[in-house]
Amino acid sequence: MKLAIYVHIPFCKSKCLYCDFYSIVSDRFEDYLFALLKEVELYKKVLEESEVETVYFGGGTPSVVPPSFLLKVLESLARFSKRFAPSEVTVEVNPESIDQKKLKTYKKIGINRISLGVQSCDDDVLKKIGRLYNEKTLRKKADIVLSSFENVNFDFILGLPGETDRTLDKNLKFLEKFTPQHTSLYFLEIDEGTRLFNLLKKKIVVLPDEEEVEKRHDIFVEFLKRKEFKRYEISNFSKPGMESQHNLFYWRNWNYLGLGASAGGHIGKERYTNVSDIKKYAEMVNRKIFPREYYHVNSEKEEALETIFMGLRTIEGVDLKRVKILLPLIERLQEKYTCYVKVKNDKIFLSERGMDYSKKIFSDLIEWYQEGEK
Ligand SMILES: C[S@@+](CC[C@H](N)C(=O)[O-])C[C@H]1O[C@@H](n2cnc3c(N)ncnc32)[C@H](O)[C@@H]1O
Ligand code: SF4
Numbered sequence: 001m002k003l004a005i006y007v008h009i010p011f012c013k014s015k016c017l018y019c020d021f022y023s024i025v026s027d028r029f030e031d032y033l034f035a036l037l038k039e040v041e042l043y044k045k046v047l048e049e050s051e052v053e054t055v056y057f058g059g060g061t062p063s064v065v066p067p068s069f070l071l072k073v074l075e076s077l078a079r080f081s082k083r084f085a086p087s088e089v090t091v092e093v094n095p096e097s098i099d100q101k102k103l104k105t106y107k108k109i110g111i112n113r114i115s116l117g118v119q120s121c122d123d124d125v126l127k128k129i130g131r132l133y134n135e136k137t138l139r140k141k142a143d144i145v146l147s148s149f150e151n152v153n154f155d156f157i158l159g160l161p162g163e164t165d166r167t168l169d170k171n172l173k174f175l176e177k178f179t180p181q182h183t184s185l186y187f188l189e190i191d192e193g194t195r196l197f198n199l200l201k202k203k204i205v206v207l208p209d210e211e212e213v214e215k216r217h218d219i220f221v222e223f224l225k226r227k228e229f230k231r232y233e234i235s236n237f238s239k240p241g242m243e244s245q246h247n248l249f250y251w252r253n254w255n256y257l258g259l260g261a262s263a264g265g266h267i268g269k270e271r272y273t274n275v276s277d278i279k280k281y282a283e284m285v286n287r288k289i290f291p292r293e294y295y296h297v298n299s300e301k302e303e304a305l306e307t308i309f310m311g312l313r314t315i316e317g318v319d320l321k322r323v324k325i326l327l328p329l330i331e332r333l334q335e336k337y338t339c340y341v342k343v344k345n346d347k348i349f350l351s352e353r354g355m356d357y358s359k360k361i362f363s364d365l366i367e368w369y370q371e372g373e374k
Contacts, residue, residue, distance in 0.1 A: 003050040003081075004249035007036065007073055008260030009062040010278060013097065017130045017199070018160070020191035022262035022276040023060035032261075033069050035282035039259050040076045042290055046257065046267060047080035054088040054246035057111075063093035067105040073259075074110060088113055088151070088245040095133040095141040103148040113244075114145050115153040115184075121174040122167040125160050128205070129196070135170075142178040151242060152180040158220065159188035159213040161196075161205050168216045172223050179227065181242040185220055186235050187213070217356075233314045234355045251314045253307040261291075269298040271306075300325050305369055308348075309362060317342075317349025329368055337361055 010032070012023040040047070055077065057070055070091065078084035090113040091106060106114070120126055123134045133141070145152055156171060175183070188207070190197050199205040221231065229237035233251060236244065249256050258265035262276040273294040275281050284291035298306065304323040308330070311318030320343070323330065330348055334341050340354030340361065350358060 001046075001050050001255055002053050003046070004054045004056070004246050004254070004256040005052060005077060006056045006058060006246075006256060006258045006260075006263055006265075008060060008258070008263040008274075009057055009065055009069075010060040010261045010276075011064050012059065012061045013064060013094075013132055014130065015195070017128075017196040018157075018188060018190070018194055020189075020194050021060065024278065027064070029065050029069060031282055032278055033065075033072060035278075035285045036073055036260055037076050038285040038288075039291065040073070040080060042285065042288065043257060043259075044080050047077065048082055050081055050255075051083040052077060052081045052086050054249065055086050055090070056246045057091040059092055061094050061097060062091045063097040063102065067102060067109055070106075070111070071109040086110075090115055090153075090244070090246060092117065093145070095138050098141055098145070100144050100148070103144060107148065112149070113151040113153070114149045115155065116142065116145055116180075118142070118154045118171075118174075119157045120160055120163070120167060121170045122162065125162040125167055128161045139174070139178070142174070146178055146180065150181070153182035153184060153244065154178075154180045155184045155186070156220075157186050157188050158217050159208060159210075161207055163208045163213070163216070165212075165216065168219060172220070175223070175227070182236070182238045182244060183224060183229060184236050185217070185224075187217070231315070231352065231355070234358055248314075251310045253303075253310045264294075269300075269303050271296050271298060301369075301373075305365075308365065312348070312350050312358070312361070313355075315349060317347040320346045320348060326369075329365065329372070332368060333361070333365065336364065 010023045011026055011029065014025055015023070055074065062070065089111045091111050092115045094117050118138065119129065119131060121135050121138060126134060190200065196205065200207065224237045225231070229239060231237050232243050233247070236247065253266065255267050256265055257267065258274065260274065261278045261281040262274055264271070264273040272292045274291050275284065275293045281291045304326045307323050308318055308326065334343065337354065340351050340357055342349055342351055350361070354361065
């Protein structure tokens with residue numbers, strides 16, 4: 001079985017105002033590493049049947065832990081897997097916690113892809129969202145990442161407090177000078193419980209106008225296209241052949257293991273999410289129990305629905321043979337969204353405009369599915 005592996009590193013130097021991913025500010029990594037290695041052992045049977053294709057260290061901030069930590073995880077995965085020769089091993093890094101030496105060590109231990117969290121290049125915006133670097137540092141770090149690795153992603157967020165046409169322009173100029181092989185472009189999501197959510201509620205912070213943000217999104221997308229990036233997923237753009245192989249496992253609804261606190265996995269028709277709290281997580285794996293807070297075996301219909309949801313995010317779309325159990329739903333979708341939903345060579349996919357309209361399309365899909373299940 002071909003397998004992708006996600007490993008969650010839940011440590012950060014400080015918490016950004018908008019972030020809802022599970023992470024804590026701590027530098028006590030040892031117990032967590034020990035627990036991660038125990039969790040790998042719990043998946044001995046799965047790994048013994050698996051050819052590991054990709055590994056992704058995400059966070060949190062994987063660049064705050066010593067590279068030796070990541071190496072121990074890789075070694076342990078290699079020990080248990082039927083075949084461990086991943087073509088892609090990614091680590092998410094933050095500008096303030098990488099340097100030339102760390103990047104060199106990453107290379108040595110088999111990491112071949114870097115994902116740098118840029119978010120914005122403007123000092124005022126960076127300050128407003130609680131990032132720990134300024135434009136000057138960012139430029140220095142982007143430069144060393146690009147000169148050390150041939151497969152690099154930059155993450156940007158649109159709609160951040162303080163964003164204007166001028167800050168957009170700065171981002172584009174930055175990308176002109178420092179051009180990675182892959183770019184992710186997200187709209188800011190406001191999650192309840194984040195500091196940003198509370199500041200917005202109290203009107204201490206304001207967000208840029210939504211229509212303006214949409215316009216800036218279009219300008220950003222056009223810019224990326226001019227630079228020969230292909231929009232191969234709603235929020236992801238790559239130079240030819242540089243798509244994220246790991247993320248394609250998610251979007252194709254293939255098999256992946258999620259290891260670590262709050263990580264999620266999908267094996268066969270099983271879906272799970274691990275507990276978030278690292279103490280609880282460690283306690284469970286030490287008792288040799290899968291550290292899960294959610295576990296569900298999908299019905300054939302549920303599996304097909306997930307496959308549609310994930311697949312429609314990409315330009316390759318969904319193979320109709322995989323989802324024929326939900327054919328009536330697909331026909332309804334085609335009828336309502338003739339211009340946005342296309343079928344060609346037994347594949348269903350969204351047009352480029354359809355991608356920008358995906359929220360509405362996905363919400364209809366869910367509604368119709370639930371109606372059918374009543
Ligand atoms: C899980 S974060 C971790 C990456 C790394 N620690 C960093 O901060 O750059 C991965 C990416 O998710 C995106 N992200 C995180 N929170 C977001 C939010 N509330 N809205 C939109 N994108 C978000 C950011 O672009 C970020 O780089
Ligand atoms: S955005 Fe990244 S650095 Fe900031 S709190 Fe979230 S995971 Fe940590």
